[in-house]
Amino acid sequence: MKSMTGFGRADYRDENWNISVEIKTVNHRYRDYAIRMPSILNSVESKIKNEIGKTVARGRIDVFIQFENLSESQRQIVLDENLAKTYIDALNAIKALDPMMRDEIGVDLVAKFPDVIKTTEKVQNDDENWQMLQPVLAKALEQVAESRAQDAVAMADDMALRVENIETMMQKIAARAPEVLGAYRDNIHQKVTDFLEGSEIDEGRILTEVAVMADRLDITEELNRMNGHLKRMKALLQEETPVGRKFDFLVQEMNREINTIGSKASDLEIQDNVVDVKAEIEKIREQIQNIE
Numbered sequence: 199m200k201s202m203t204g205f206g207r208a209d210y211r212d213e214n215w216n217i218s219v220e221i222k223t224v225n226h227r228y229r230d231y232a233i234r235m236p237s238i239l240n241s242v243e244s245k246i247k248n249e250i251g252k253t254v255a256r257g258r259i260d261v262f263i264q265f266e267n268l269s270e271s272q273r274q275i276v277l278d279e280n281l282a283k284t285y286i287d288a289l290n291a292i293k294a295l296d297p298m299m300r301d302e303i304g305v306d307l308v309a310k311f312p313d314v315i316k317t318t319e320k321v322q323n324d325d326e327n328w329q330m331l332q333p334v335l336a337k338a339l340e341q342v343a344e345s346r347a348q349d350a351v352a353m354a355d356d357m358a359l360r361v362e363n364i365e366t367m368m369q370k371i372a373a374r375a376p377e378v379l380g381a382y383r384d385n386i387h388q389k390v391t392d393f394l395e396g397s398e399i400d401e402g403r404i405l406t407e408v409a410v411m412a413d414r415l416d417i418t419e420e421l422n423r424m425n426g427h428l429k430r431m432k433a434l435l436q437e438e439t440p441v442g443r444k445f446d447f448l449v450q451e452m453n454r455e456i457n458t459i460g461s462k463a464s465d466l467e468i469q470d471n472v473v474d475v476k477a478e479i480e481k482i483r484e485q486i487q488n489i490e
Contacts, residue, residue, distance in 0.1 A: 199350050199353070199354055199434065199435055199436075199437060199438070199441055199489060199490075200343075200346045200347060200350050200438075200440070200489070200490040201346045201347075201349035201350040201353060201488055201489065201490065202223055202224060202225040202226070202256060202257035202258075202346070202442070202488050202489065202490050203223060203224055203225065203345075203346065203349050203488055204221075204222070204223045204254075204341075204342040204343070204345040204346035204349070205221070205222050205223075205341070205342065205345050206219075206220070206221045206337075206338040206339060206340065206341030206342035206343075206344075206345065207219065207220045207221070207338055207341065208334045208335070208337035208338040208341070209334070210330070210333070210334045213268065213269075214267065214268050214269040215266065215267060215268060215269075215330055216264065216265075216266040216268060217263075217264065217265055217266070217330060217331060217334045218262075218263070218264040218265075218334075219261070219262070219263050219264075219331070219334045219335050219337075219338040220261070220262040220263075220338065221250070221259065221260070221261050221262075221338050221339065221341075221342050222259075222260045223254055223257045223258065223259050223260070223342060223346065224257060224258045224260075225257055225258070225487055225488045226256065226257050226258035227256075228256065229251065229254065229255065229256050229257065229259065230257070230258045230259065231247055231250070231259050231261070232258070232259065232260045232261065233246065233247075233261040233263070234260075234261065234262050234263065235261070235262075235263035235265065236263070236264075236265050236266075238265065238327065239263065239265055239327060239331065241324045242324055242327060242328045242331070245328055245332075246261070246263075246331075246335065249332065249335055249336065249339070250335075250339065252339075253339045253342060253343050254339075254342070254490075255440045255490055256440060256442060256490045257490060263331070263335075265327070265330075265331060274317065275315060275316075275317055276315070276316055276317070277314070277315055278313060278314055278315075278316070281311075281313060281314055282308055282311075282314045285308055285311050285314065286303060286308060289303050289307075289308075290303070346490070349488075350489070353485050353488065353489065354435045356481075356485060357431075357435060357482055357485055357486075358432070358435055360478045360479075360481055360482050360485075361428055361431055361432055361435075361482075363474075363478050364428060364452075364475050364478050364479070365425075365428055367471045367474050367475050367478075368421065368424055368425065368428070368471075368475070370467075370471050371417070371421070371459065371463075371468050371471050371472070371475075372421050374465060374467050374468050374471075375415070375417055375418075375421075375463070375468070378415060378463065378464075378465040378468065415462055415463065415464075416462075417458070417459045417462050417463065420455045420456075420458050420459050420462075421459075423451070423455050424452065424455045424456065424459075427448050427451055427452050427455070428452075430448060431445070431448050431482075434448070440490045441489065441490075442486060442489040442490050445482075445486040445489055446486055449479060449482060449483045449486060452479050453476070453479055456472055456475050456476055456479065459472055460472040460476075
């Protein structure tokens with residue numbers, strides 16, 4: 199089991215390179231990337247996502263990458279000679295319109311026109327860039343995995359305690375259920391006796407009524423399914439693969455079973471335990487929102 203909350207950072211610096219990778223993950227229904235990096239790494243973005251996907255199966259992933267090649271400038275100045283000549287010809291044409299124009303056409307004037315001189319990125323060596331970035335990225339991901347695992351340990355301990363609490367309450371409900379039926383039988387017998395005031399009581403009719411009510415109040419199936427869900431939840435706490443969606447399904451099923459038990463049982467003691475079970479399930483549901 200892994201948490202979706204994690205953080206990792208790794209740096210690499212020498213005389214030629216300055217590389218920094220910072221990764222932060224939080225809970226999300228799917229795997230969602232938000233990568234901020236220099237444009238020179240756009241061509242290796244898919245490799246970055248694939249590398250992250252090996253470690254993070256689900257969650258919001260914020261990635262901040264600083265990547266500088268210090269050995270040489272990554273930008274170059276480009277002169278568009280044809281465009282400059284076109285501007286000069288146009289200026290000379292304007293001067294020819296009026297002999298009184300005496301302004302000289304200077305370099306500074308032509309250089310100010312759009313796109314005559316511009317800067318561009320040098321052609322990048324994608325293989326070299328990835329070769330330098332990948333080890334730094336991998337180191338940051340190791341820290342992310344470690345922090346997510348540590349967070350998951352605390353979550354698993356808390357959830358295990360919640361499961362134990364629920365098991366204890368379910369045992370109380372299971373022990374109380376037969377007593378509720380016995381109390382109902384005694385109650386209906388007393389009401390009939392009081393109503394007939396000493397007349398003969400039809401025990402068969404009473405037994406029939408009790409049997410009908412016993413069928414309505416029977417929560418054996420719900421108890422068995424609930425115990426099965428709790429066992430499955432304890433098993434999932436030990437798994438290494440992503441289990442967040444499985445937990446989500448189990449919590450839905452547990453809520454369904456305990457709601458059915460609550461609707462069938464009219465006993466105050468059982469109702470108190472049902473409320474407590476619901477509270478524990480809700481705490482588990484809050485925890486699983488952050489499980490991968």
